[in-house]
Amino acid sequence: MSEIPVTHILFVSTALFFIGMYGLFTRRNMITMLMAIELILNSVNINFVVFNKYLYPEKLDGLFFTIFIITIAAAEAAVAIAIIINLYRSHHSIDVEDATEMKY
Amino acid sequence: MNYSSYIALIPLLPLAGFLMLGMGGKDRFKGSAGGIGTFLLLISAALAAYTAYQYFFVNGKIQDVYQPVTALKFTWLSFSENLSIDMGIVLDPISVMMLVVVTFVSLMVHIFSLGYMKGEERFSTYYSFLGLFTFSMLGLVIASNIFQIYIFWELVGVSSYLLIGFYYKRPAAVAAAKKAFIVTRFADLGFLIGILVLGLNGGSLDFNTLVERLTDPQSPQLVDMTATSFLGISVITWALTLVFIGGAGKSAMFPLHVWLPDAMEGPTPVSALIHAATMVVAGVYLVARLFPIFYFNHLALQIVTWVGALSAVIAAIIACTQTDIKRVLAYSTMSQIGYMMFALGVSGYGGEAGLGYTASMFHLFTHAFFKSLLFLGAGAVIHLVHSNEIKDMGGLQKLMPVTHFTFLIACLAIAGIPPFAGFFSKEEILLAASLHHPIIYYIALVTSGITAFYMFRLYFSIFWHKKTDKEKQPHGEGTVSMKIPLILLGAGTLLAGFIPFSSLVTTDGIPYHSEFHLSFSLLPVALGIIGIATAYILYFRQNDRPQRISSTLGGLYQLAYKKFYIDEIYLFITKKIIFNLVGKPAAWFDRHIVDGCINGIATVTASISSAIKGIQSGKVQQYALYFFGGILTLAILFIYLWT
Numbered sequence: 102m103s104e105i106p107v108t109h110i111l112f113v114s115t116a117l118f119f120i121g122m123y124g125l126f127t128r129r130n131m132i133t134m135l136m137a138i139e140l141i142l143n144s145v146n147i148n149f150v151v152f153n154k155y156l157y158p159e160k161l162d163g164l165f166f167t168i169f170i171i172t173i174a175a176a177e178a179a180v181a182i183a184i185i186i187n188l189y190r191s192h193h194s195i196d197v198e199d200a201t202e203m204k205y
Numbered sequence: 206m207n208y209s210s211y212i213a214l215i216p217l218l219p220l221a222g223f224l225m226l227g228m229g230g231k232d233r234f235k236g237s238a239g240g241i242g243t244f245l246l247l248i249s250a251a252l253a254a255y256t257a258y259q260y261f262f263v264n265g266k267i268q269d270v271y272q273p274v275t276a277l278k279f280t281w282l283s284f285s286e287n288l289s290i291d292m293g294i295v296l297d298p299i300s301v302m303m304l305v306v307v308t309f310v311s312l313m314v315h316i317f318s319l320g321y322m323k324g325e326e327r328f329s330t331y332y333s334f335l336g337l338f339t340f341s342m343l344g345l346v347i348a349s350n351i352f353q354i355y356i357f358w359e360l361v362g363v364s365s366y367l368l369i370g371f372y373y374k375r376p377a378a379v380a381a382a383k384k385a386f387i388v389t390r391f392a393d394l395g396f397l398i399g400i401l402v403l404g405l406n407g408g409s410l411d412f413n414t415l416v417e418r419l420t421d422p423q424s425p426q427l428v429d430m431t432a433t434s435f436l437g438i439s440v441i442t443w444a445l446t447l448v449f450i451g452g453a454g455k456s457a458m459f460p461l462h463v464w465l466p467d468a469m470e471g472p473t474p475v476s477a478l479i480h481a482a483t484m485v486v487a488g489v490y491l492v493a494r495l496f497p498i499f500y501f502n503h504l505a506l507q508i509v510t511w512v513g514a515l516s517a518v519i520a521a522i523i524a525c526t527q528t529d530i531k532r533v534l535a536y537s538t539m540s541q542i543g544y545m546m547f548a549l550g551v552s553g554y555g556g557e558a559g560l561g562y563t564a565s566m567f568h569l570f571t572h573a574f575f576k577s578l579l580f581l582g583a584g585a586v587i588h589l590v591h592s593n594e595i596k597d598m599g600g601l602q603k604l605m606p607v608t609h610f611t612f613l614i615a616c617l618a619i620a621g622i623p624p625f626a627g628f629f630s631k632e633e634i635l636l637a638a639s640l641h642h643p644i645i646y647y648i649a650l651v652t653s654g655i656t657a658f659y660m661f662r663l664y665f666s667i668f669w670h671k672k673t674d675k676e677k678q679p680h681g682e683g684t685v686s687m688k689i690p691l692i693l694l695g696a697g698t699l700l701a702g703f704i705p706f707s708s709l710v711t712t713d714g715i716p717y718h719s720e721f722h723l724s725f726s727l728l729p730v731a732l733g734i735i736g737i738a739t740a741y742i743l744y745f746r747q748n749d750r751p752q753r754i755s756s757t758l759g760g761l762y763q764l765a766y767k768k769f770y771i772d773e774i775y776l777f778i779t780k781k782i783i784f785n786l787v788g789k790p791a792a793w794f795d796r797h798i799v800d801g802c803i804n805g806i807a808t809v810t811a812s813i814s815s816a817i818k819g820i821q822s823g824k825v826q827q828y829a830l831y832f833f834g835g836i837l838t839l840a841i842l843f844i845y846l847w848t
Contacts, residue, residue, distance in 0.1 A: 122833065126826055134826075197825045204823030 110151045117144035131185045131195045135178065142174045208256060208276040212294050215252050215304060216343035218245045219311075223336035226329045238329030239322075242336055243315040249339070250308035260301045261709055271714035273297035273413060278349060287408050293349030295412065298710040299493055299566055303346035306573045307483050309697075311339045313690035314478040317581050320684035321474055321588060331371060331472070338364035342483050346490065351400050352410045354491065358396070358455065361484045362389050368479060369471040381467035388464040392454020399447030406430045406440055412494060419498045427501075438504070445505035449492060449512075456488025457539045458546060459516040463772055465539055469531035469593075473584030476531060481538050481580050482573040489545040489569055496562055496712060500554040513546025514648045519769065521655040525662065526755075526766040529593045530583050533663050534576070537619065540656060541572050544649065548634040551641040552712065559712030561641070564633030567706040571626035574701050575618040578694035582612040585683050585691065586667055595663070599671035599747075607688045609668050611695035616664045618698045620657035620733045623726070629702035632726050639725075653729055657736030665744035 117140055124137030146167045153163025189195050222245040226238050234241060265271050278293030315335060322331055341360035348354040363386075370382030404410045407418055407426050418424045419441065430441040450461075457465035468480050479485070492499060492509060499506050517540045524536035545565045552561025585608045590597050602609045618625035621632070631653060638646040708716035743751050755762040764770070820831075 125829055126833075129826075200825075201823030204821055 107151060107155045110147065114144040114147040114151070117141075117147065129196045129198050131181075131188070131197055134197070135181050135185070138181075139174060139178070142170060146170055208259070208274065208294075208296060211252055212256060212276045212296070212347075215249050215256070215308065216340050216347070218249045219336040219339035219343070221245060221336075223333045223340060226333035226336065229329060232329075234329040234332075238332040239315070239319045242332035243312070243319065245336070246308065246312045246315050246339065249343075250312045253304040253308040256296070257301050257305045260296055261298075265296075265298075265301075266716075269715065271298050271709075271711075271716070273714075275349060281353075288404060288410065290352040290410060291350045292353055294347045295349040296347070298714065299490065300346050302566065302570060302710060303490060304343065306570060307339065307342050307346060310482040310573055310577045311335070311342075311478055313577065313581070313694055314474045316686050317477075317584065317690040318472075318474045320687035321584055322472060323684070327371070331368075334364055334367050334371070335475075335478070338368065338479060338484075342487075345487060349412060350410050351403065351412060351415065354494070355393075355396065355400055358451070358487065359393065361479075361487065362386065362393070362455075365389075365468070365479050365484055368475040369468045371472055371475070372470070375470065378470040381464075381470040385464040385468045388461060389454045392461050393451050395447040395454075396451020399444050399449075399451065402440060402444040402447065406433075406444070416495070416497050420501055422501075441498075442502055442504045445495070445499055445502055446508055448495065449488075449505065449509055452488030452491040453512060454488070455491075456485050456542050456546070457516075458488065458512050458543065459519055459539075460771060462516065462520070462539050463775060466527075466532045466535045466768070469529070469535050473531065473580060473587055476535070477577040477580030477584065480535065481576040485538060485542060486545065486569050486573070489542060489549065489565060492546070492549050493562065493566060496549060496552070497554060499549070500552070500712075506550050510547045510550025510642065510645060513543045513548075513550055514645050515543070516540070517543030517547065517652045518648050518655075521652045521659065522765050523768050524659045525655060526762060528595050530586065530595055530598070530663060530667065531580075531593055533595075533659060534579055534583060537579075537656065537660065538576055540652060541568070541576065541619070544631070544634055544652075545569050545572070547645055547649070548637055551638050551645055553641065555713045556711075556715065557717055560633060560707070561637035562712045563707045563710055564630060564637050566710045567704075568627075568630035568634055570704075570706070571618070571630045571698070571701045574694055574697040575615040575625075575627055578611055578615040578691065578698055579619070581687075581690055581694065582608050582615065585687055588683055588687070595666045598667045600669065602668040605683075607691055608683075611691040611698075612664060612668070614695050614698050616660045618702075619660050620737060621653055621729055622657075622733055622737075623730065624699075624702060626698050626700075626702035628726075628730070630706075632722075632729065633706075635729055636722065636725060650729060650732060654732035654736045657733040658740050661737045661740035662744050665740055669745050670747060 121137045121140030121144065124140065125134055128134050128137065149163040149167045149170075153160065157163075185195055188200055192199050194200075219242075222242045226234050226241065229238075259265070260271075260274070265274070274296040276294040276296055278291055280289045281292045283289035315332070318331065318335070322328055325331060338361060341357045341364055345354055345357035345361060348357060366382050366386040369385055370378050372378045373382075400410070403415060403419075406429060407415050409415055409418065418426045419430070421427060427441065430444070431439050433440045435443055452458075454461045465480060465485065469476055471480075499509065520536040520540035520543060524533050524540065527533045527536060545568050548561045548565035548568065550561070552559055552563075552565065554562075585605060586598060586601065587593060589601070589605065592598070614625060618627035621628045623629075635646060635649055635653070638649050705718075708718065711717065743754070767773070
């Protein structure tokens, strides 16, 4: 069975990264932005796993990092959602354009 | 022999009073402040009297010589092995004498103020300030170290400032307080430089060590200080002169006396305590402390002599023309301190040659009694008539018998009429002057005649002059607490002259017996009586003779009435010369250069930030874009420039 070439997988992760980036910049809904950030994180995870498997198959460092990132992403999502809920309570909206008090 | 067990309490009790009453604010001890302050001082005075008894009569003498005793000493700040600032208590004849004088007069003033200051809104503040002053003054007189004296010197300056400006709602009092502080501060600058020069070249700040080194012609320090000269005058002379400038400022010597008459804006008991009996003699005390060093320096001693003599005669002439009762007394104080100064100046060292020194201290002692008595008497008079002007008084002898009688005693004492205290001390001063310095002697004689004249001018104007007008006065002479100090001080004035001072206070601690010369005393006493008689003719009854004389003298009278225009000269120098030449350029520099730099920095910062503030838009996604852009730039840099 022939292995999937590493470039294919890297292509997927890059595509995922830029899709996340695009979502982050264009969406105004904070939940959608949060989802976009998750996409970016997952693209990084794929990179870690791929490089670990293809370059240093005898090591596990990349996998560990991935697990760390998943854990932190979960915590981060909790914090982000808490912020969003508070924002909704004070502004009655989760549109980032509506929360521009912290400008000059 | 052991003083250390209680000696520190003498200054610390008034300090405790200050802290307690000061912390309590003006309400907590409103009723009891006077009682507390007086009680603490009573203990202090009793301890001081006990110390004096112990020192002078029990164990001060070792083989018939009074030795300085260091009762307490600790190093406060050490600069090098030899040079340190110590805090200590030294007992020697003059410091023990001053302990008694300060605590006694302060006690009298505390008691007098119970009646005089009654009903004042800041009654307890007043007593706390009195406590602070007494503490500082006691610390000054027992100082073992010249820097310790300087510290307490400034503390008495502060308390004097606070008390002159006690009625801070009166602009004149505020101005007077500032003037007193600034003038004495200016003089203290000289004192400080003098201390530094002495400390640097003498290698010590301790009085005993300094005196020991700088009186020994062979000591390397003295040789060095005499050999080195600055502007043609040797360093030792500079040091002593600078120290003397400090003393002259505090003691209101010409030409630094301008603050003393204005200081009379303070409450009258304060004038009695600070500006008559204690603080203003600090300068004399300082010179006396360093007297052995002064004695070996002819030039510095000459300066002391002439400044003292000039002050004595100038102040006496001005006092004849003033119409404010307290100002007359202020100038008389200045004149008497001038006496003490030149008495030190004409003194020799050791044995009977040190008569001037003994006489100076003696006069300081007796002057404290009769001058504070005069001030307290004036306070009682002011309390009754509510005015400081002589023309509002007159005919008070029936209304205030106690004040009248004690005031008369004090006037006789200051005029040098036997057997009152002033006679004895003044005779000794005149004797010392006649032995060493004939010119000074004649100046002193003339001054003593003028003194008798202006004191009795005051006396007759207050107590006789007019018919008694009983209906006009709302209340009597004052409370018992105001009479007791007058009577006690009057008794002191009567008796203090009989103390054989030469067997207690001498230059080298060796007691001697001073002769009383009847034939010598005739001339000064006769001059005093002439002065009194002149005052009697002019002021006993209302007449126009004083008017005629003053208009005959014309310009001369005006000159004295305007205090020789010394204040105006000061104003001219400060406002016209210093202000224009130094003040205005400095202000211009400050406004345009210093402020310009600071304002320039602020303007540049403000304009830059307003130009770039748009970046902070408050839009999260824009920030994310910046972030991404930054990362991208870094990535590109890494990819293409990383080798």
